Amino acid sequence: MQIRIYYEDTDTGGVVYYANYLKYFERARTEYLREIGIDVLEYMEKNIFFTVVKAEVNYKYPARYGDLLEVETNLVSLSKAAFELENIIKNKEDGKLIVKGKVKMVCLNEKWKLKKLSEDFVIKLSNLLPK
16 A cells, blocks of 8 residues: 655655654555455444554654655454554655554454454465465
């Protein structure tokens, strides 16, 4: 997924504000799931929710106003109750590594209690696990 950096993404120095990378992870995660046939809205309509319980962000190089970034998302781990995704953000034009991060997700029911991931969800993701 590509993201163009706009003025609203940056601080007064023209550098991407650090917390915005979590927004980019969120967008990339949603697209990643959509591409493998998981529509988060459909799960929400069934009172099944996904939430972040852990996030790691390692900043390597600043992204700046006008940059075009490439966000890569990969499944790192999967269990009956959680999954972890890695995001790698690079500058599309020069290939520099901007940020690496991981996000651990769990599934919740309508009462916001932990719930096992559905079988169909696990099946769709299990084929993407690194070998």
